[in-house]
Structures are given as structure tokens and as C-alpha cells.
Amino acid sequence: MKYILLLGDGMADRPLDEYGGKTPLEISSTPCMDSLAARGTLGMVNTIPDGYEPGSDVANMCVLGYNPQLHYTGRAPIEAVSMGILLEDTDIAYRCNLVSFANNGDTTVMDDYSAGHIPTEEAHRFIAVLKKTLDSPECRLHPGISYRHVLIVKQGDPGVKTCAPHDISGREVAAFLPSGNGSELIRDLMSRSRTLLNNHQLNRERCARALKPVSSIWLWGQGKAVNLPSFHKKYALDGSVISAVDLIKGLGISAGLNSIDVPGATGYLDTNYAGKVAAALGALATRDFVYLHVEAPDEASHKGSLPEKIRAIEEFDSNIVAPVLEGLRRLSEPYRILVLPDHPTPLAIKTHSSEPVPFILYDSTKLPAQPLKRAYCEQDARATGVTVLQGWTLMDTFIRQK
Secondary structure, rough: OEEEEEEEEEEEOOHHHOOOOOHHHHHHHHHHHHHHHHHOOEEOOOOOOOOOOOOOHHHHHHOOOEEEEEEOOOOOHHHHHOOOOOOOOOOOEEEEEEEEEEOOOOEEEEEEOOOOOOOOHHHHHHHHHHHHOOOOOEEEEEEEEEOOEEEEEEEOOOOOOOOOHHHEOOOOOHHHHOOOOOOOHHHHHHHHHHHHOOOHHHHHEEEHHOOOOEEEEEEEEEEOOOOOHHHHHHHHHOEEEEOOOHHHHHHHHHHEEEEOOOOOOOOOOOOOOHHHHHHHHHHHHHHHHEEEEEOOOHHHHHOOOOHHHHHHHHHHHHHHHHHHHHHHOOOOOOOEEEOOOOEEEEOOOOOOOOOOOEEEEEEEOOOOOOOOOOOOOOHHHHHHHOOOOOOOHHHHHHHHHO
């Protein structure tokens, strides 16, 4: 048996009044996922345990089969794993976004949590400038992908409280700066970065190209080193993870999965879909499990763009689900497919929420005599009455069900 998990980050949403109460999944044309929903198990799964913020870190840990209540330490240490950064017991890792601010009267607001989805090569130029001033024996910046980077603080204080920048789009940043014990250092680094980047030559070049300037770094998602049990020991399967973002790669690596880098995978609408599919099908030739992650629906949701979210969902269906299914059908082995988002990212709030998400579990050996009349969407998934309350148990069902 081969197993492949296809995750469209943030695909789930809330009903839109202007579309008669339909969600983006209902509005989008997704014939392949609809077909799988009509022939497989369709239901809802809770990927955010009570008391946890609805982040991709917690949600994807759940989806991968790990209980965050036992294993979660923070987002940034997971990303550090992907970047090959080894954390000491007393180190604290922070996610470091490159962000754009805007003036709103006398206040400064979060204009863009991604500095306009800054390309990786250009982002590295900014990080190189920042490192010269901000790096010290106490802390060090590490360049990542696009706007996503990592800061390591030696002997860090675990009492700092931070806020994700994608949660405060259009809001005054002063109200969401780091607070609590140890926050002075973190606020100082952010303030110094803002001073350094103000009117910097790199930003003058961006403005000349009508691009958003990089106003500051934004530090958040901190935590100590993560330690996950082996996925192979849990499920007796060897597997791979395919993603453009360090968070998902880091989760996979922490669980002992092989992380496959796909050239041109960007984490946005311009990602290399075909390369991801080829990598996934190639991995299944020698391994039994693949976790294929696509970030684009989530990014579109954070922008509040319904057209981009619909495009991202439809491209996930046509450029990921459809060719993966076609490739699996050519295999001589039976297979199972699990399709789902990690969490909702409602357009109305431009950030994550904690509601359950719809999932499809499709088994090539258990096809119904007649497909059911239903589609892949929140409403039809709720109507089945199938609900997985503890999200980390869905992987057990996916792999171990008879």
C-alpha cells in the first residue's frame, strides 16, 4: 500500500454572504477532489486542540500524527530544523519576518507581513545587511526562504510574548510588540532593524521598482528545540515531505522523513506544481508515504483576495490532485490518499481560525458501487456526520484502517 497526503494550506473558509453563503471551496471548480469525496470517506477533523493558537505549526503537527500537547514547543524551532540549525538546550529560536509598515495618520500599521512576498535572493541581501549590525555573541540571524527567516537567541528567556504579523494586517503595530520577561532584547532588535532599513539603498531600489520597502524585521513564534518520535517507528513506513516552506520541511525532518527540495517551489501561486508532483511520485517508487504541502491558498487568504484563493484552490485540484491521482493509478500497488487543509484561513479576517476542516480519505481498494452525490466542501463534509475530534488520530486511521 502507498500513502500520499495532499495538503492545501488554509483552503477552508467561512460562508460568504455575497455568494449566497457559499465558501471558496464551494465556489471553486474542483472536479478531482469532488470525485474523491464522492467515492471516499468525507468528514471534518479538528486540527487545533483547545488552548492552542490556530497556526500551521500546531495544525500540521496534528495532521502528521503528533499530539501538540505532548510535542509542541513553538514554530521557529521547527523551521530551524529545516535550515540545519542545531539548538542548544538554552537556545530560543524566533521566526523572523521581513515586513512592510505603512503610516496611518500618526500611527504605524502592518501593511504587509511578507514585504510583498519578497523573492528569496533579494531577501538574503537584506538579511546580510541586518546581520552586520544585529548579529552578536548573544543572537544570530539565519537566512531562509522569501520573507521567512530565523533568529537564534543564546540563553533566551522563554517568558517573551509575541504576535504573528499575519494576524495584525492593517492594525497598529505598537499594540502588538513583544512583551513580558526578556522582551527588551527582542524589541530592541526590531527597533534597530527599522532604523537601519529606513531609506536604505536596497529599499530605495525597491521603491524605484514600485515595490514595497522592507520596513523592519518582526520576531515571533519562538520556542526551544523540538523532539518528535520517529514516524517510521510509529507507522513502520519510510516517507518523504515536499514543501516550499521551512515549517513543513522541519516537521518532516524532525519526524525522520526525507525532505525533498523542488526547484522553483515558492510557497505561492507561482510555485512549481509539476515539479512537486514529479517529486512525490518519484519518492513513492522507493518509499511508502509522502506528505505534499502547498502554501498558496493560505497566502491568498492572508491577502484577503477571493480571486487568488479561488485560483489557488483550483490549481491545487488541477495541478496537484489530478496528476497525482493519474500517477497513482499507473502504479501496480493499491494506494490511499488523504486530502485536507491544515486549518481555515477565512478571507474575512485574513488570518487562521480554529474551526474543524473537511478531509477526504480515499482508498483505491474500497470503492463504492455508486459514487455519492456530494462535493469536497465544508457543508457536505459536515453533513456526513463524520468528525475526528482529536486531529492527530486521523493519521492512525489513514494508515492503519483495515
